[in-house]
Amino acid sequence: MSDVDDAISAARSSWARISDTGDGVPTRARSRRTASIAKRLTWIAGAIVAILVAATLWGLVAPLGIMGAVLVMAVMVAAVLFLSFVPGQRAAPPPEKLKTVDIRALPAQTERWLGAQRGALPRPAQVLVDRIGERLDTLSPQLARIEPQTEEAFEVRRLVGEQLPAFVNDYARVPDTLRTVERNGRTPDAELVAGLQLIEREIADMTARLAQGDLDNLQTRGRFLEMKYKDGDETG
Known part of the structure; x- marks a missing residue:
């Protein structure tokens, strides 16, 4: 079995672990959908309360009557229908925008774009997309503290804003009938999974490198506290 086959097998195992039901919807995607539904229900409830309050206040001034009650209903x-069908999320940004978006907003923008492509990818790749989304969430706070013109920022932009979207778009242009056909020892589906695995690992490595200073500071301060207070307690 090849390394790519191993990667696909591991991704399928991860899919089984993160699926909280048998309907094929992973936890991360389910959480986003649940949050969107909850937000929409909050809007609807707020609109209904506002309409009822307005109708009550109007009724104190002049009786609504049957026609007024019908109008309120x-x-x-109309408010429920409008809020049920109005788009709940902004459209995913085009890949071209990811090349120029502010570095601090890049992880969130890329995650939104990647989430929009998710449904067109094979299941093992969808698992990796979810994991990359989690990596991007972790990376985002680190980017808030670096200058946009540093080498670290350029490296993140190349991978997250350019290479990742380009790689997924290359796969999307492959005809469906050819995605499971082996070519040079590997199918396009396997190529996609292998590439996404590499990207996920690299994002994790970038996050670790950017956090190195904080890790060093934590360790240094911990040693200082041990020397100052722990040794003092022993001597006391």
């Missing part, structure tokens, strides 16, 4: 139904 119609407005409530």
Whole structure:
């Protein structure tokens, strides 16, 4: 079995672990969907309460009557329908924008773009997309503290804003009928999984490198506290 086959097998195992039900929806995607539904329900509830309050106040001034009650119900139904179908999230940014977006916003923008492509990818790749999304969440706070013109920022932009979208787009242009056909010892599906695995590992490495200073500071301060207070307690 090749390394790529091992990667696909591991991804499938991860899929089984992170799926909280048998419907094929991983925890990360389910959480985003649940949050979106909860937000929409909050909007609907708020709109209904506002309409009822307005109708009550109006009724204190002049009786609504049957026609007024019907009008209130119609407005409530219209508000519910509008808030049910209005887009809940902004459209994913085009890949071209990822090349120029502010470095601090790049992880979130790339994650949104990647999430929009997720449904068109094979399941093992979808698992890796979810894991890359988690890596990007972890990377984002680190980028808030670096200058946009540093080599570290350029390296992140090359991988996250350019190479990752280009790689997924290359796969998307392959006809569906050819994605499982082996070519030079590897199918396009396997090529996609292997590449996403490399990208995920590299993002994790970038995060670790950017956090190195904080890790060193924590270790230094911990040693200082031990020398100052632990030794003092023993002598006391």
